[in-house]
Amino acid sequence: MSTFQIHTIDSAPDHSRPVLRQLQENFGFIPNIAGAMAESPVLIGAFINLFQRVHAGTFTEAQIQTLLLTNAVTNACAWAVAFHTALALQEGLAAADVDAIRKGCAPADGQHAALSALTKTAIEKRGHLDGHDISAFFEAGFRRDQVFEVLAVAAASTITNYVGSITQPPLEAQFQIHAWQA
Structure with missing residues (x-):
């Protein structure tokens, strides 16, 4: 059993909430792994920036x-x-x-x-x-x-x-x- 919380928008640290809102809009739900990442605003912020770059690159x-x-x-x-x-x-x-x-x-x-x-x-x-x-x-x-x-x-x-x-x-x-x- 994990000792890490799967955050919702309401339970996440303040600086993680915008990313969770964005993922909610993109997927229609917040993936559980993103809820876990939200524990660290630094990590989820870096992840979403990289995620956006990757999906805007040259690959289909x-x-x-x-x-x-x-x-x-x-x-x-x-x-x-x-x-x-x-x-x-x-x-x-x-x-x-x-x-x-x-x-x-x-x-x-x-x-x-x-x-x-x-x-x-x-x-x-x-x-x-x-x-x-x-x-x-x-x-x-x-x-x-x-x-x-x-x-x-x-x-x-x-x-x-x-x-x-x-x-x-x-x-x-x-x-x-x-x-x-x-």
């Missing part, structure tokens, strides 16, 4: 969800795997590709496979990518600047995944169908 939402789901699996964050499974399917990722990522395998789609491989490798190698890792990404049609954009998505994931591992927030009912265990 389907590509971003490929990255976020891969990161959640690689970091073994059950809450984030379930959440990003739902969002990936909503964004049109093939169910077989989502299932492959959840199993730690490459999706069949070539660009999604390259995204998944690069982010997984970056996490596992702690950023020590070699020429082979990066050239495979380029061969799939991506650019140099997008290597760093993958790292920005990984940074956002790291915040979420680590908070999930530390706080163990309950999985919302709508994501139960996508529950996952490492």
